[in-house]
Amino acid sequence: NAGVTQTPKFRILKIGQSMTLQCTQDMNHNYMYWYRQDPGMGLKLIYYSVGAGITDKGEVPNGYNVSRSTTEDFPLRLELAAPSQTSVYFCASSSQGRREQYFGPGTRLTVT
């Protein structure tokens, strides 16, 4: 049982490039989330999904897009990368809202 997996672990992007961060969970959780965490700061919610085909914006969605075509996968797309998107990105899942969330190991992204 792998839980929540994320790829890649690290990535360096040039300004203006695009990329997709992958997230997969094998716990059959309906809810999935994307957070970013800047150094010394708390987690900020980017996007979330309550089930396949349903996504919605969190606190800091600008510059990102998501899709949820299956229960297992919740990729995060960065379009036109900017230095302000340098951060650690965590994907999480939970069986229901307001329940404990399980996190993937994170993707460390640097935009230069």
Place this chain on the structure above:
Amino acid sequence: RKEVEQDPGPFNVPEGATVAFNCTYSNSASQSFFWYRQDCRKEPKLLMSVYSSGNEDGRFTAQLNRASQYISLLIRDSKLSDSATYLCVVSGGGADGLTFGKGTHLIIQP
């Protein structure tokens, strides 16, 4: 008032000591409460849920005070491996989900 407030620390504590931290939350409708642990450059991991009657898991005890809207975490007989950042987490955030505090940094010294 911030949604979930924690003293960022750091708390420097000798090995074997007892340490306690609190967090306060602003949403009186919150129903679920958790403590997470985050090691440096790692993902947050669930440490324990917090129940209304208080609960214990080994050396860790969590308490909830709904009237005053605070949650506490007590660590007894602290170990070097307890060094980490402890995140207070409360339901009622966006996405029908959770709101995370910024964390309290704990350093256990030999």
